[in-house]
Amino acid sequence: MDLQSSESTEPQMLPPRPGRFASRDQMIEHVGDFGVSQGYVVTIKHSKKDIYVLLGCDRGGKYRDRRKNPETDSAESSRTQKSRSRRTNCQFELYGRKEDGVWVLSVRNGTHNHEPMKDLSEHPACRRFKDDEILQIKEMTEAGLKPRQILKRLRKKNPELLSTPKQVYNVKAKLRSGVVTAQKFKCLRPLKGPNSSFQTPAATEATWRQRLFPRVPNFIEGSFLDSQSSATIDVINPANQQVVYILPITTIAELKAAVFAAKRAFDSWRNTPVLTRQRIILKFRELIHRDKDKLASSIAREVGKTLKNSYRDVYSGLEALDLACDAATSDMGQFVSSVANGVDVYSIREPLGVCAGMCLSNLSAIIALWMFPLAVVYGNTFILKSSLKDPGVCMMLAELASEAGLPNGVLNIVHGTDDIVNAICDDDDVKAISVAASKTYGMYVFSRASPKGTRVQNYTEGSSHVVVMPDANVDYTLNVLVGVAFRAEGERCFAVNTVIFVGDSKSWESKLVERAIALKVTAGTEPDADVGPVISKQEKERICKVIQSGIEKGARLILDGRNIVVPGYPHGNFIGPTIICDVTTDMGCYQEKIFGPVIMCMQVKSLEEAINLVNECRHSNGASIFTTSGASARKFQISIETGQIGINVPVSVPMPFISSTHPEASFPGQAGSQFFTKTKTVRQQWNEFPMEEEAGVPILMD
Known part of the structure; x- marks a missing residue:
């Protein structure tokens, strides 16, 4: 040797x-x-x-x-x-x-x-500052100490500290930009292996949310990346007008990077065993349930919903995850044996590739959980465009998805306006788009994306009508009306704004006002809130104008909540419960979707007239009837043309496997397996073929 x-x-x-x-x-x-x-x-x-x-x-x-x-x-x-x-x-x-x-x-x-x-x-x-030392540097800097003085005090507590005054100065520069976590000051990563002696302290909360006014990053390939865009939007708390987040508009280059990351992750993700994908979604569901309080608080703070409704949104999202956890194995292909001599035919469902989704502000958690968990469990990767008014929930879901083990690039989140929407529609690598928006906007996305073969699915927003028959149970019906019209601030896609009384409505009006006045209007983050603020000042002004237009056309205002004063929140976008009677179809308040805590009462003489009125409304996507007559309920069910019907119950938020759009639309809501997968049919024959000099190879004849 x-x-x-x-x-x-x-x-x-x-x-x-x-x-x-x-x-x-x-x-x-x-x-x-x-x-x-x-x-x-x-x-x-x-x-x-x-x-x-x-x-x-x-x-x-x-x-x-x-x-x-x-x-x-x-x-x-x-x-x-x-x-x-x-x-x-x-x-x-x-x-x-x-x-x-x-x-x-x-x-x-x-x-x-x-x-x-x-x-x-x-x-x-490896001898850089720890999280607690960085916080001490921040405090001592605010107290006016110089870098050498700061370093001297730090070394009294940690004699082994090898950092220099220049490094303290660099930390101070980082602190001025809003970074307050040690991860940003590390140049080494933890060793990958059980024998590693060097470990980076894990951050307990995402860096971007630790800043005074957090600048919301993009989420691309498993990392929170600050946008390079100079165009920003302030996310405002509607109860007090304070800035919650600063939202940069994603650039086109950043969107391309997100699409590239999703495309890059697709091959390995589609080949991941379906049971592994399901386990990740199950873990994701477990983490959402663990952090349901944080998610509900974020919804209430950004959108203005009450905590009760915010929790309801989270639980509806968990129900969508229940479907996603079971979807991949419950919807299998088909197999037909011996369709011809020795020939079997079977079909399989395969993922599409990169899919995209666009969220509404009033149902951000539900819409996001309708879309990407179902898409990824089928083997797709996903680009999610958050709502501009409440992006925080989507970012929290991204954190939980990463914690659950979702591989980098499978889920990516961007933020943007029409330019980003157009870029998503025009990208050849995006194979399917699920959009939650108005019918008009959904048609725009469909017309732009579908010519190049992109699938488009639309969850449309709209309003619901309630038809009240003379024989309806009074107390039960009133409790339902107050809950679905006022307690959701009228901002749910299926919120009730129009109540059609068959016969005289006078006997209902005083009881409806009595229940509406008893509701407490305050910030959604207050535990006892029944009605929260509407999402923005512009939305409040629009709702007030719509109410006034109905009054000017002859409508009767029996409860006015436009000038309500909420103690402790003088600058909030509050509108109290409002009830307008004697509304007709030619009034602007009826023709326009209100999205506020407003009930418009109409009167008709017969059930047939009520059915015709609902069918002629351009923005109705759901209708309910309250009656004790089975014959009336059956006639209503058969004759109504909306996509959602309720009998003695209000129309609720649908699940992903049920159509939620108008039945005549070009893109009705489809079952997740149909929308997020494609069908491949295989014909096979495994005969022992004879030699060339013998009989010819059998073929399948039509």
Whole structure:
């Protein structure tokens, strides 16, 4: 055995494989993780944001003694020292460049001139500040202390701290930009393996939500990435007008990166066993149930819904997840044996690829959970465009999905206006779009996306009519009307705004007013709130104008909630329960969807007249009848043309497997298996074919 050659052999450190990444941070993180596993530390040598980044090897920050020894300072020894000096940079070099919205990594030089580090925890980068130290730096900075003074106090508590005043200064700069977590100051990632001695402290809450006014990031390939857009929208709490979030509008390049990430993740995700996909969704459901309080509070704060309704939205989303957990195995293909001589025929359902969804503001949690869990459990990847008025819920769902084990790139979330919607419709890699919007907007998405073969599914918003027969149970009917018209602030897609009384309505009016006045109007975050604010000041002004237009046309106002004063919330977008009577079909208040806590009472002489009135309404997508007559209920069920019908119950939010649109629309709601999968039919024959000189091969004849 040659001991000399054995000692000179250095362990080989491999470079990361070249590839394409959705973002700069994701590329750097990948390179850093791989380098740590090989025993070297990657550092940024040079960078120009959004253009390129040059990465090199950090040899550990250890330099030889630069003091010269006159006795040995000869030309030969100088050359030897120079070649062995740690001042000579490692030639390892990687290059990343942004091309068409995607970062491309290439290896310029994959070799090193040093041995792997045996203990990465000794690297100075591992001695950076912890979360509690960063908070102390923030407090001491606000108190006026200089970096050297701050570092001196920190070292009293942690004598092993190796950080420098320059690093304190860098932390202060980060703090000014709103970052308050140690993860942003780490240049090393935790080692991948059970024997790792270096661990990065996990953040208990997403960084973006720890800022004073959180800037909502995109969620692309498993990472929360700040948008480079300068165009932003303030997400306002409708109860007090305070800024909850700052929402940047996703750029087209960022959307392309999200689509690329989803497309890249599709092949591995579709080949993931269906039981594994189901287990991830089951875990996701468990985490949502665990954090239901946070989700409900977020809905109440951003949209203005009461906590009761916010919890109801979360539970409706959990019901959609129940369907998704069972969908992939319950809807299997078909098999027909021996359709011809030795020929079997069977069909299988396969995922489409990259799918997209667009959320409504009034049902953000429900709509999101209708869409992406069902799509991904069938093997698709998903791009979710959040609502501009309440993006926080979607981002919380993204955090929980990652915690549940959903692979990077399977779910991506962007934010935007019409430009992003158009870009999603025009992208050839998007195979299906599920949109929750008005019928007009849904038709626009359909007309733009469908010509190139993209599937479009629409959950339409609208209003519901309630027909009250003279024989209806009075107390039960009134309790239902108050609940579905006022307690949801009138903002649900199937909220009741129009009540049609067959016969005289006078006997109902006073009792309806009595129950409406008893409701408490306050901020949705208050536990005892019955009616919360409407979602924006513009929406409040529009609702008030619609009410006034009906009064000017002759409608009778028996309860006016437009000028209600809510103690403690003088600037809130509050409208109290409002009741308008003697409404006719030619009034603007009837022709326009109100989306507010308003009931319009109409009177007709017969059930036939009530049915015709409902069928002629352009924005009705549901209707209910309250009666004790089975004959009236049956006639109503047969004659009504809306997509949702209730008999002695209000029309509720539908589940994904039930159509929720007008039956004459071009894109009725479909079962998830039909919309998010495609059918493939296979014919097979496995006969023992005779030799060529014998009889010919049998064929299937029509």
